[in-house]
Amino acid sequence: MARTQGSRAEITGPAVRDAARQLFARHGFAAVSMRQIAAEVGVQAGALYAYTPDKQALLYDLLRSHMEDLLAAWHDNPAAPALDRLDAFLRFHIQTSLERPEAVFLSYMELRNLTPENRRLIADLRRRYEDALEAILIAGQAQGSMSMPDTRLTTMALIAMLTGVASWYREGGRLDQDRVMAVYGDLVRGAVGACP
Amino acid sequence: MARTQGSRAEITGPAVRDAARQLFARHGFAAVSMRQIAAEVGVQAGALYAYTPDKQALLYDLLRSHMEDLLAAWHDNPAAPALDRLDAFLRFHIQTSLERPEAVFLSYMELRNLTPENRRLIADLRRRYEDALEAILIAGQAQGSMSMPDTRLTTMALIAMLTGVASWYREGGRLDQDRVMAVYGDLVRGAVGACP
DNA sequence: GTCTATAGTCAGATAGAC
DNA sequence: GTCTATCTGACTATAGAC
Incomplete structure (x- = not known):
């Protein structure tokens, strides 16, 4: 080099x-x-x-730009049925997690190495992302196509579940990306009370 | 000090x-x-x-003893209905995660700082723990009380979901521990196709 | 914009006294 | 088992030449 x-x-x-x-x-x-x-x-x-300016700023910049990219790339369609929006969200989340596994990993592993001020800024961005999912769950309940005991807890549970894909998924493994999305689609729909 | x-x-x-x-x-x-x-x-x-002997051994010892404690503390009852065993597992997992949040955090954050040999040993222990959950899902399918597209993926998804609790749960927060377990019970049963 | 050189600090680990 | 003292090396960040 x-x-x-x-x-x-x-x-x-x-x-x-x-x-x-x-x-x-x-x-x-x-x-x-x-x-x-x-x-x-x-x-x-x-x-x-x-x-x-220093090493800390380098880390902050990576986390901030990742979260902003995510928020900019997600396009919801509030007019669509909530179950379709949920499917789109999980596919979006899994796809971006697999496209940029390092950034995803950093974003929830290295928060503790940010200064308190920087950590707060990243937490705010993450919160906006969580809210995007919760809005879908709330709409689904209102429409009657979903049913769950607590939309906030369900939001946190689903994001943890979906993000976890990046920790075990291996290109060329037993399942391809589409198959993983389909399996997780079933799991997620079951969890939000949209039984087949 | x-x-x-x-x-x-x-x-x-x-x-x-x-x-x-x-x-x-x-x-x-x-x-x-x-x-x-x-x-x-x-x-x-x-x-x-x-x-x-050194810093590395200190980390390895913490991870190994945590995983061995988990495996020793989990008592399955293979004769019980699979849905009951699943409920017991999720309560066990959430409770230990909240009792020892630091050990849980370390166990999936610091694998990369182990030597390759040590990492392999910890991965084996973790695998045995995952197998304990998968055995329940397989039994549930055989009994007809559960239905899911892939027991291995479901195992990984459920563990990620349950472990995530430790990252946001705060003592004295909006929900107490029993309530969290009940909510996650609904989510998990939905995911494994045990619809109410 | 990149280099070399270095200031100043701190790390993991060990030796030998008590 | 714990202390003090120390070796050796690495670290972040900066200064000044090109």
Whole structure:
């Protein structure tokens, strides 16, 4: 990875974030040194500070941009039947979790390494995402197509269940992505009281 | 916490493990120094090495003993109806998760900081625990009281869902422990196709 | 924008006294 | 079993040359 001097900001900027995301997810924020990130990118450690004021800001930036990407990418259709919206949500969540497993992993593993202020900001974004799911459950109850004892608890339970996919799913394993989504669809519909 | 010289092995041994568990869970394995652990216990850093060969062994010991405690404490009753066994399992899992949130947190956050050999050993123990749940689901299908598309995926989904409780539950919050178990009971029975 | 060099701090682990 | 002292190495972040 060693290379000679030169200027290539458009390449290095994203490369720093990619390397940090991958290394933080693999070994944990505290276990990764700025030197490791620099080596992965192919620059010297000092050069990283042209892209981030410090290591903490690098982590915060990864979590914030991930959550904002999620919120921007999710398009609900409040006019559709709640069960269809729920199916769309679980497919969206599983797909993005499998597309960006490192970012998902970081987002719920490394909250504790943020400063309190940064942690609060990320928690707010996450809350908005949870609310998107809860809105569907509330609509489903109102329409009579779902029935559950507590929409907030169900929201937390479903998100934990869906996010867990990233921790065991392996490309080329026993089940492909579509099959996993179908199985989880059955589980989720059962949990929200939409029995077949 | 500072104290004078003296010998009190029966106290210090467990205290080292308690302090390590708490600090690792709060800040992450890599972020915690042996000096921090020693300060929490009230000894000097060098004294810790009378109880553990190194930092890695300390982590491994915490994870191994937690999983072995879980396996030893779970008593299934294969003769009972599968739905009753499922209810007992989810109550057991939620209760132990809430009794020992730090150990639960560590057990699925710090696997990556184990050596490959140690990681394999912990994964084997975890697998045995997952098998205990899957056996119930298989029995439920055979008895006709449950129906699901894939018992292995359902096992992983349910464990992720139940373990997630520890991440948001707060003593004295909106719901007490019994109420949480009841709500999750409904969700779980729905997911496994045991519709009311 | 990237380099080299370094300041200043802290880490894990060990040795030997008590 | 615990202490003090220390070795050796790594860390984040900065300064100044190119």
